[in-house]
Amino acid sequence: MTDVTMIVNGQVRGASVPPETTLLQLLRDNFNLTGAKLGCDVGDCGACTVIVDGQAVNSCLMLAGQAEGRQILTIEGLASREWLHPIQTAFENSGALQCGFCGPGVLLSAKALLDENLNPSTQEIRDALSGNLCRCTGYTKMIEAVQDAARLLREESRTQLTHARTEATAP
Amino acid sequence: MNEHSRVLERDELEIAETLRSPDVDLRLPPVLPREPYPIEPLTPDARQQTRAVGQRATRSDARLHGLGQTKYIDDLSFPGMLYARIKRAGIASARIKRIDTSAAEAMPGVMAVLTGKEIPTNSFGPTFQDQPVLADPIVRHAGDGVAAVAAVTEQIANEALAKIVVEYEPLPAVLDPVAAMREDSPKVHAPNSNIYATKVVRKGDIEKGFAESDRIFEARFSTQMIEHVSLEPHAAIADWDANGRLTIWATIGRITLARADMARTLKLPMSRIRIIGTIVGGNFGGKNEISQEPALALLSKKTGRPVKGVFTRGEEFTATTTRHPIIMDYKTGVSNKGRILARQIRLVLDGGAYCSWSATTLGKACILSPGPYKIDNVVAEAFVVYTNKTMTGAMRGFGAPQVCFAYESQMDDIAKALGIDPLEIRLLNAFDEGSSSPTGQVLHSVVIKESLRKAADRFGWEPRS
Amino acid sequence: MKRRGRGIACMWYPIGFTVDANASAATVKVNEDGTATVLTGTVETGQGSLTVLGQIAAEALGIATDDVHVVSADTDTTPMDTGAIASRTTYVTGNAIWLAAEAAKAILFETAAPMLGVKVSQLEARDRKIQVKSFPQRNVSIGEVAHRSQVVLGQPAIGSASWNPPTVAMDPETGQGKPFATYVYATQIAEVDVDDETGEVEILRIAAAHDCGTAINPMLVEGQVEGGISMGVGMALQEEMLFDANGRHINPNLTNYIMPTSLDMPEIAVDIVQGYDPTGPFGAKGVGEPTAVPTAAAILNAIHDAVGVRVTSLPATAEKVLTAIKAKRAAEVKQIPA
Secondary structure, eight states, X not given: OEEEEEEETTEEEEEEEXXXXXXXXXXXXXXXXXXXXXXXXXXXXXXXXXXXXXXXXXXXXXXXXXXXXXXXXXXXXXXXXXXXXXXXXXXXXXXOOSSOTTHHHHHHHHHHHHHHOSSOOHHHHHHHHTTSOOSSSTTHHHHHHHHHHHHHHHHHHHHHHHHHHHHHHOO | OOTTOEEOOGGGOOOOXXXXXXXXXXXXXXXXXXXXXXXXXXXXXXXXXXXXXXXXXXXXXXXXXXXXXXXXXXXXXXXXXXXXXXXXXXXXXXXXXXXXXXXXXXXXXXXXXXXXXXXXXXXXXXXXXXXXXXXXXXXXXXXXXXXXXEESSHHHHHHHHHHOXXXXXXXXXXXXXXXXXSTTSOOTTTTSOSEEEEEEEEESOHHHHXXXXXXXXXXXXXXXXXXXXXXXXXXXXXXXXXXXXXXXXXXXXXXXHHHHHHHHHHTOOGGGEEEEEOOOSOOTTTTXXXXXXXXXXXXXXXXXXXXXXXXXXXXXXXXXXXEOXXXXXXXXXXXXXXXXXXXXXXXXXXXXXXXXXXXXXXXHHHHHTTOSBOOSEEEEEEEEEOXXXXXXXXXXXXXXXXXXXXXHHHHHXXXXXHTOOHHHHHHHHXXXXXXXXXXXXXXXXXXXXXXXXXXXXXXXXXXXX | OEEEXXXXXXXXXXXXXXXXXXXXXXXXXXXXXXXXXXXXXXXXXXXXXXHHHHHHHHHHHTOOGGGEEEEESBTTTSOOBXXXXXXXXXXXXXXXXXXXXXXXXXXXXXXXXXXXXXXXXXXXXXXXXXXXXXEEEEEEEHHHHHHIIIIISSOOOXXXXXXOOOOBOOOXXXXXXBOOSEEEEEEXXXXXXXXXXXXXXXXXXXXXXXXXXXXXXHHHHHHHHHHXXXXXXXXXXXXXXXXXXXXOBSOOSXXXXXXXXXXXXXXXXXXXXXXXXXXXXXXXXXXXXXXXXXXXXXXXXXXXXXXXXXXXXXXXXHHHHHHHHXXXXXXXXXXXXX
């Protein structure tokens, strides 16, 4: 058995698991975070995508032990209890998910992209989602939704900057 | 749940130095309130309009999808739940001489093993009941299941599969659908012919139509076998309770048919079966019938515990239905002006090892094969044949994408040969309101010419011949 | 070098299927606050059918999509349904739900008529109210009527109905008959670049014009078209299950079975063709499957337009296209007189 400790969605979580346990199994079976899906188990489909230290990774290809001490963001951590993430809002409003099974992975790939680049081109979005297979949507509305989310995030960061400046200049 | 693992309590943990990284705050979910995105109330306008039809209303399940809260089968679990796996034959055509499950049954953690002999009515199918739940004794394609195991973990179930010994007597296999049509071909469902359904549509006088034609075009087209690749694999949970009532949670698009099939295979009255269709993670025709559900039900009955089965991606390809490869022969007579006067079509559908939705596919492919055109003289014949390959069944379009590829490819060849613009030749031949279809049906709400013009406008189609 | 081509393909497709009866049943219950619950035996498989079915019930009852909750896919509670298959849900299940909603509405009207002092035939349901036609100011809320139906009159506003498309069996000898109730039509036009040195095909854009009768939810129709096109792209260029000589599948995984990713998809422009089918719910037909029908044909015609070769077997992989280009060149060389 291997003891693993990591930060999952901002909380310290730990478990003792057989060494062959994948990060996906750890998240789903031990932490009951079932948002990440098992679609192929060999890293082809991207349904298990989570964010590890800022990078979108296939959690079916990563051993739980390799996630030791790292920051994990799963789809369950994207929204807070009160607030949706702009990516979620954009995907909902544009009908970008159909059966939804690939959704958590797609949203997290989009999040990893937008964390690095708030103004991605269509091609950059296509590249970022290329590891997430979707059979329902043809990706078209997903790409539009990521663009919408980027716009919302840009507006938000402007608002926050203005807000910060106002506070800084306040007497 | 892995039974060997445990979740540590929070106070057992120390926040290690290694956990600190300089960009922690950047990576954590935002703590600043985001004004425009409250969970409640967020009901976009389109969902609040009282003329509901025509609204771009957001999906009722979109919120849960985006939050990762939609529960698919593999996200559900019940106390005491076991995991099932099915052993696949791995041989395309054979007779099972012997199955020895004793070593698997003796393994710690294995709770039950099931073979085809134990299934009350070991056959199902939406048109012909020609498909076994578990092959017994004839294996007709490599993806046929031969035994099923229920164990406390998926890993143990997998290990148990390796310990099941199956002795086969290999039988001749037929893989090519045209070869399968010959009298002397090996029979997939002996002694019956491999041609298991036919369809014909005749209209007008085909010979006269060809005689009146200025030009005759002949070509053969063929298509490939395609898998649905729903992102969610086939999955189900069966719970046979102490009252003898069976509840099945399944990724299935047709619960009414599923209940009828379960009642038939298990010899149960419908009142004792409950099928709950969860949100299906993609169907496209691939989840229109039962597959492993009767086996899961019987494993649950044997063990008194709920049993979950989830197909691997490999099983999705080898053990579920696929799109029919079709060999399509087209002979079309046209006038020099480009009017189609006669069309003769012969379709051979590769039906794979079992019928599934082949009869429906055959009918649609045959009826649609002349294309959306006014043709007075038509003969379309279609055959579907058994081969020792993965069964073909329903898939988005039921044969229509295949025949559309053929009739539209030939349409362009005709246009090119006659020097007519491809859009023009289609407008010349396309159905009008009130046109008679190849089956003699008077068509209504026909807007094909509108669709041709609209797509051409949008594309910026410039006529050239 | 890269050569550009364009290809057009149109199609027809029946709504519902032909072999057996194709019935759906539904129940619509109007709650005491004027919202409604729909029971249907169909299953949400990703198309958004439950949203569309809710819109149909809402339209019939004069309430909003958000006022309707759809309960689906439980054989213990929901009525029979032929299922999420054959592009039938909007058309067949939709009709059943429409009829069930009309039956529930008839009960509401019977209750409301004496409340408003008019005949049942003078009433309509609009904006969450039951009102007198041409005198919308004379009205009573649906919730009040539903409550009164249930509590005072002992007649809950629950409607049930089933619907089976009218068809005529085909003659076994000639195939003549009316196998389907209705058909939809569509055209797709593709533009491609074909590299004549490698045979590689890049799809640049696709214009798609689809008929679905009334589009109950245009956003979901677009989603179906875009998704169907992606399946057509895979069929045209990439996907194929391969077997060895012994009948064993040799590419049963997504590493070797290639399907479209976000990098393979062209720009798609979707147009919904204005249509109305009097036999469908509010004029609707269906759209799910037809979206995948003409794509491969359009792409293959575009390849033909680009490099002058007719690939007759799918998928048109780069190898196949290149082989055809080489064969064409060889034939052209032969034709040059010595």
